[in-house]
Amino acid sequence: MKKKLLSLLLVGAMSLCMLAGCGGDDQKDPAANAGDVAASNGTLTVSLSSSAAKLDPIHYSGTYESQIIQQICDRLVEYNDTMDDYVPSLATSWSVSPDGVTYVFQIRQGVHFQNTQYAQGREMTAEDVAYSLNRSAQYSDNNRLSMLDKAEVTGDWEVTCTLKGANASFLTALTDAGNSVIAKEEVEGWGDNFGYNLSGTGPFYMEKFELDEQAVLVANDEYWLGEPALDKLVFKFITDSNQAANALLTGAVDIATSLSGEAINTVDKAENVELLKIEDLKINYVRFNSQQGPTADIRVRQALAAAVDFDAVRKALYRYDEVKAGYLPLPYGSWGYDASLEALAPTYDVDKAKQLLADAGYADGFEITINVSNTEERKTLATMLQGYWAEIGVTAKVAVNEWGTFSDTVCSGQSDVYAMSWSWYPDPYFFLNKLFSSEETTAIGNGAGYVNDYVDEMLTKAFETTDIAERADYYGKAMEQAMKDCVGIYYANPYGMYGINGRVQDFVARADGRLRFIVSEDGNTVSRNVSVVD
Amino acid sequence: MMENKEPVTAGGDALGMQYSEELLKRERKANSAWNKLRRNKTAMVGLFIVSLMIFIAVFAPLLTPFDHAKINPAEAFMAPGEGGHIFGTDHVGRDLLTRVFYGARVSLIVAFGGTVVAGCLGVILGLVAGFFGGVVDSVIMRIMDGMLAFPFILLAIILMTVLGDGIFNVILAIGIGNVPSFARVVRGEVHIIKNEEYCNAARVIGVSNVRMLFTHILPNTISPLIVYATLGIAGAIISEAALSFLGLGISEPTASWGSILQTGKNWMDGSPHIATLSGAFILVTVLGFNLLGDGIRDVLDPKMKK
Numbered sequence: 062m063k064k065k066l067l068s069l070l071l072v073g074a075m076s077l078c079m080l081a082g083c084g085g086d087d088q089k090d091p092a093a094n095a096g097d098v099a100a101s102n103g104t105l106t107v108s109l110s111s112s113a114a115k116l117d118p119i120h121y122s123g124t125y126e127s128q129i130i131q132q133i134c135d136r137l138v139e140y141n142d143t144m145d146d147y148v149p150s151l152a153t154s155w156s157v158s159p160d161g162v163t164y165v166f167q168i169r170q171g172v173h174f175q176n177t178q179y180a181q182g183r184e185m186t187a188e189d190v191a192y193s194l195n196r197s198a199q200y201s202d203n204n205r206l207s208m209l210d211k212a213e214v215t216g217d218w219e220v221t222c223t224l225k226g227a228n229a230s231f232l233t234a235l236t237d238a239g240n241s242v243i244a245k246e247e248v249e250g251w252g253d254n255f256g257y258n259l260s261g262t263g264p265f266y267m268e269k270f271e272l273d274e275q276a277v278l279v280a281n282d283e284y285w286l287g288e289p290a291l292d293k294l295v296f297k298f299i300t301d302s303n304q305a306a307n308a309l310l311t312g313a314v315d316i317a318t319s320l321s322g323e324a325i326n327t328v329d330k331a332e333n334v335e336l337l338k339i340e341d342l343k344i345n346y347v348r349f350n351s352q353q354g355p356t357a358d359i360r361v362r363q364a365l366a367a368a369v370d371f372d373a374v375r376k377a378l379y380r381y382d383e384v385k386a387g388y389l390p391l392p393y394g395s396w397g398y399d400a401s402l403e404a405l406a407p408t409y410d411v412d413k414a415k416q417l418l419a420d421a422g423y424a425d426g427f428e429i430t431i432n433v434s435n436t437e438e439r440k441t442l443a444t445m446l447q448g449y450w451a452e453i454g455v456t457a458k459v460a461v462n463e464w465g466t467f468s469d470t471v472c473s474g475q476s477d478v479y480a481m482s483w484s485w486y487p488d489p490y491f492f493l494n495k496l497f498s499s500e501e502t503t504a505i506g507n508g509a510g511y512v513n514d515y516v517d518e519m520l521t522k523a524f525e526t527t528d529i530a531e532r533a534d535y536y537g538k539a540m541e542q543a544m545k546d547c548v549g550i551y552y553a554n555p556y557g558m559y560g561i562n563g564r565v566q567d568f569v570a571r572a573d574g575r576l577r578f579i580v581s582e583d584g585n586t587v588s589r590n591v592s593v594v595d
Numbered sequence: 596m597m598e599n600k601e602p603v604t605a606g607g608d609a610l611g612m613q614y615s616e617e618l619l620k621r622e623r624k625a626n627s628a629w630n631k632l633r634r635n636k637t638a639m640v641g642l643f644i645v646s647l648m649i650f651i652a653v654f655a656p657l658l659t660p661f662d663h664a665k666i667n668p669a670e671a672f673m674a675p676g677e678g679g680h681i682f683g684t685d686h687v688g689r690d691l692l693t694r695v696f697y698g699a700r701v702s703l704i705v706a707f708g709g710t711v712v713a714g715c716l717g718v719i720l721g722l723v724a725g726f727f728g729g730v731v732d733s734v735i736m737r738i739m740d741g742m743l744a745f746p747f748i749l750l751a752i753i754l755m756t757v758l759g760d761g762i763f764n765v766i767l768a769i770g771i772g773n774v775p776s777f778a779r780v781v782r783g784e785v786h787i788i789k790n791e792e793y794c795n796a797a798r799v800i801g802v803s804n805v806r807m808l809f810t811h812i813l814p815n816t817i818s819p820l821i822v823y824a825t826l827g828i829a830g831a832i833i834s835e836a837a838l839s840f841l842g843l844g845i846s847e848p849t850a851s852w853g854s855i856l857q858t859g860k861n862w863m864d865g866s867p868h869i870a871t872l873s874g875a876f877i878l879v880t881v882l883g884f885n886l887l888g889d890g891i892r893d894v895l896d897p898k899m900k901k
Contacts (some may be wrong), residue, residue: 303861323864370668377671377687380865435842437861444847445687448666451848459847 103292105565105593107576108305110319112273112298117256118193118241119201124484127238128318128576129276129296133175134241134261137166137190138232141582142589144342144394144487144572147232149584151190151242151262152220161227161527166190168218172285177260179250182283185242185262187214193242194222204504205239227525229532230490264289264579273298289579290567290592303327309334309560315593316568317560318576321438325381328560337559339570340385342392343484344492345553347446351546352510354477355427362547364417365478366407369449371552378441384553390496390540392554394572396529397489397536405544406551414453426454429477433459434467442480471508479508482555486573489536494520497543511548515539567591631894638890644883652699661690663697664848672866683868686858691869694850695876701851702880705765706831710824712770717777718820722808724778725785736782739775747772748837755843765844769834773827780823784816791815818895825888829881836877852877 109125118130137152152166168187176182191212198209208228215221224231234240243261251258257270262285265278278294297314299305306324308314310331320328320336329336349356349365356362375386388406391398418424431446433439443459450457457478462470470476483506485491495506499517502510516539523535543549559570568591571577578591624630632638651658661680667688675683675691682691724735742750754768788794789812797811832852838844839853847854852873859870 303863323862326865373668373688377668380672437858440847441686441858445666445668447848448664448687451664461842 103290103593104295105291105293105316105578105591106295106297106314107316108297108299108308108314108318110302110305111300113276113296114272115256116259116270118239118243118259119197119205120256121239122203124574125298129278130238130241130259131263131575132265132278132294132578133259133263133267134238134243135172135263136237136241137235140233140236140486140573142569142571142577142580147236148582150581151185153584155232157527161229161525162224164222164224164231165215166220166222168220169285170218172262173283174244174247174262175260175266175281176283177247177258177266179246180244180260183244185244187216187218187220189244190220190242192245194220194240196243196248197240201239203239205237206234208234227527229524229527230486230488233486233488233491236486265291265294268293284579286579286581286585287587287590290590291578294578306560309562312562315562315565316576318557318574320558320560321383321436322380324560325383325558329381333563335561335563337561337568337570338556339559339572340392340394341484341555341557341574342394342487342572343482343555343557343574344387344390344392344551345384345480345482345555346387346390346549346551347442347478347480348509348549349547350474350477350509351512351548352474355421355423355429356477358421359547360417360421361423363407364414364421364423364453365450365455366547366550367410367417368414368453368455369446369550370409371550372409374442374445375553377445378438379553379555382556383558384555387551387554390543390549390551391489391492391536392484395487395489395492397493397533397540399533399537399540402537402541402544405541407547411452418453418455424454426456428456428458430458430460432467432470432476432479433461434464434481435461439480446478446480468505472503472505474502474508474510476508481505484574489533490520490524493536493539493543494524497539497548509548511543511546513542513546516542564593564595565591566594628894632890635890635893637886638893641883641886641888641890644879645887648699648703648880648883651696652703655693655696655700658696659690659693661693663689663693663850665689666848672862674866675868675872682872683866685855685869686862686866691855691872694855695852695873698850698852698855698873699876699880701762701845701849702832702835702853702877705762705769705835705845705851706828708766709769709773709831709834710827712766713773713777713827714820714824716770717774718781718813718816720774721778721781722785722813722816725782726789726804726808726812732782735778739778742772742775747834751834751838752841752843755838760844760846762845762849765835765838768838769831772834773831777820777823777827780819781816784819785812788812788815822888822892822895825884825891829884829888832877832881832884 109128111123111125113126113129115121115126116130118134121127121130135151137150138147139150141148151169151172153169155164155166157164168190172185173182174180174185191214194206194209194212197206208224208231210223210225212220212222241261247260248255259267264281264284266281267276268279269277275298276296280289280292282288299308302319302321302324305314305317306320306327309317309328317328325336328334349362351357356365375384385393388403389398431443433443440461447457447459471479483492483496495501497507497511497516498520499512501507502512519535519539523532523539526532526535557570557574561568567589569589579587580589582588670678670684670688671686673680673684675681677683680690680692682695685691685694720735720739724732751768751772754771755764758764758767794811797807835844835851836853836856839851840857842857844853845851855873856870859873863870
């Protein structure tokens with residue numbers, strides 16, 4: 062009898078353990094560190110949804126990495142908080158040649174590098190700017206400054222940039238964290254470890270970087286724009302959204318970024334925290350392989366698109382109003398958005414889908430693979446696509462992989478169907494060129510292999526022109542063609558979701574998802590300086 | 596006098612013999628394994644649960660009017676009882692009761708299958724190791740020890756990563772992961788049995804090794820095996836759930852308790868029924884197998900005293 066009792070107890074304990082496991086508790090429970098963080102005043106803790114690994118500006122690949130880089134380094138120009146104008150930063154002014162090929166920047170004087178091992182707080186010069194831009198143009202893993210031919214020092218405080226051809230998106234590209242200004246001796250001194258010891262001219266310097274754990278940044282009191290109101294800025298890597306929400310509620314984290322699913326509800330219901338919601342410059346989409354497999358046939362693509370009821374999908378997938386319904390391969394916030402093209406988006410019609418498949422010679426269906434990365438949102442979407450496509454006789458297998466494998470599969474052009482999201486700047490170049498240009502077929506943007514001469518022509522014309530209305534027109538034409546060819550379904554324009562503790566002051570959620578803690582609207586005076594009050 | 600007495604004595608004897616035969620029969624019947632088990636109330640509860648789950652698994656398609664794979668996103672996240680869904684719906688609008696019933700199929704098939712795989716391999720290895728001893732024993736058992744040195748779930752994860760997902764591979768992974776413990780149990784038994792009188796007798800009359808192993812030794816290891824296997828099934832159900840929970844087990848749209856629990860954990864606040872109901876089914880089934888296994892042990896092990 063004793064043994065029986067014991068076994069019963071064990072079973073009970075086991076099931077309890079299982080239930081406890083459901084919470085996704087992790088050894089690195091952020092709550093465990095709550096004490097030491099909350100103790101010091103002026104410390105702001107931010108959770109990032111993915112672990113930053115590559116902090117060297119030319120190597121970074123994800124937004125979570127750029128969040129850290131841009132606190133430590135500055136760029137020549139910045140976007141303002143409303144994303145409609147450029148603000149001088151390390152460049153005080155600039156001029157563009159009439160042909161749009163040459164940009165001349167006047168460099169700010171009296172800016173010092175952080176007092177780190179090699180740069181030792183010396184003054185930043187035009188040489189540093191030219192060095193950083195040339196380095197990015199040549200070595201950037203993600204072609205973040207590929208339009209630049211060379212940057213040269215043409216005066217004591219002047220840098221001249223010559224582009225390979227006119228490109229209206231150059232200034233936008235300069236705001237990217239990948240094009241930050243860094244000191245040559247730091248890069249050479251640290252060698253391969255430069256990323257972990259990143260330094261620059263920015264408002265915060267790196268105190269400690271622990272892989273998969275956190276990055277601890279300390280205020281740079283000598284910052285050229287002014288002293289940051291925060292003493293310390295800590296980025297914690299919390300990949301599970303529900304866990305990030307819990308950390309926010311316990312006070313271990315002051316700002317939780319990229320909240321999704323249930324976490325939104327949790328934060329929304331909580332008392333002392335606020336849910337911030339902003340329309341992101343981001344689209345969620347499903348892309349079809351245009352080069353190989355059944356989806357190379359436009360009728361198959363149209364059939365697959367018509368077989369899915371995206372209104373219902375959005376309702377189930379985004380339970381807490383996390384997205385706006387989307388139709389175009391551009392977010393609403395982009396100046397290239399053209400509402401008249403919305404009519405080209407596919408509509409739900411199963412009979413038409415079956416008919417199209419029969420016309421294409423696939424009346425009995427076929428087998429395809431849906432590739433997604435391993436987030437709950439994508440997995441659920443894939444399950445739904447699988448269910449919808451089963452109704453028109455298409456057997457879909459779902460392949461779930463971590464981001465690295467997923468992006469390799471997509472880049473190699475091997476994926477039949479894949480679902481992901483894209484976010485960048487308001488300039489349509491950063492969406493349409495990346496998604497539809499024939500030059501990007503080996504990159505993650507156009508891994509579906511869409512090649513269309515007319516689209517290429519429109520895209521090229523668009524970045525060679527400087528007039529915004531004219532550019533928007535070219536982009537509209539490129540989009541129209543791409544949408545008629547049904548290479549993808551752009552079903553949602555997500556909101557950025559932030560959970561903010563009430564003690565954080567002056568924080569603004571931006572459409573590009575960038576966290577900025579000390580901001581100037583004119584390049585000279587501080588207009589916003591995030592602080593914490595207890 | 597004698598003649599007079601005879602019939603009486605004879606009659607009395609006959610009556611006594613009849614009586615004791617009856618008693619013997621009754622006693623034998625009462626002490627049969629089944630009746631012993633029947634007297635064990637907790638074991639009967641276990642048996643009831645197990646039978647119920649098997650019934651559900653076998654007749655799943657007849658028990659609910661819904662299709663387990665049919666999605667209906669417009670009706671996602673319905674609470675239990677809403678819209679004719681007794682258990683509500685899951686995150687893509689599938690009927691949860693149907694999913695859980697179909698999940699019973701997968702869980703039980705995997706649990707039985709895994710245990711059978713583990714049992715067959717483990718028994719053979721254990722028999723050989725225990726019977727031949729020496730170098731053979733050392734080699735086999737050290738390999739088994741090596742496998743045991745890995746935490747089971749880690750071993751299963753490695754196997755799943757190598758094999759890929761799918762029911763058959765889950766069965767294989769769980770099966771292989773459980774081989775060492777079966778081998779140990781059998782080897783221990785063989786060590787004792789092979790030196791029993793009847794084995795020595797068999798050896799003396801020149802019984803071959805194979806015959807010895809399979810007709811004299813194996814049948815006598817059955818009772819600990821049955822006990823171990825019954826408890827092993829409970830473990831296998833948990834293992835399957837754990838693997839599916841980690842996204843390594845059965846892939847969509849096939850339902851399994853682990854994968855339902857896995858999606859459910861993302862919605863613990865808004866739709867707690869998804870994780871709770873699938874979790875409850877795992878809990879109850881595992882409990883059932885454990886109670887039954889415990890009961891069987893009490894019956895089959897004469898040394899066990901309450």
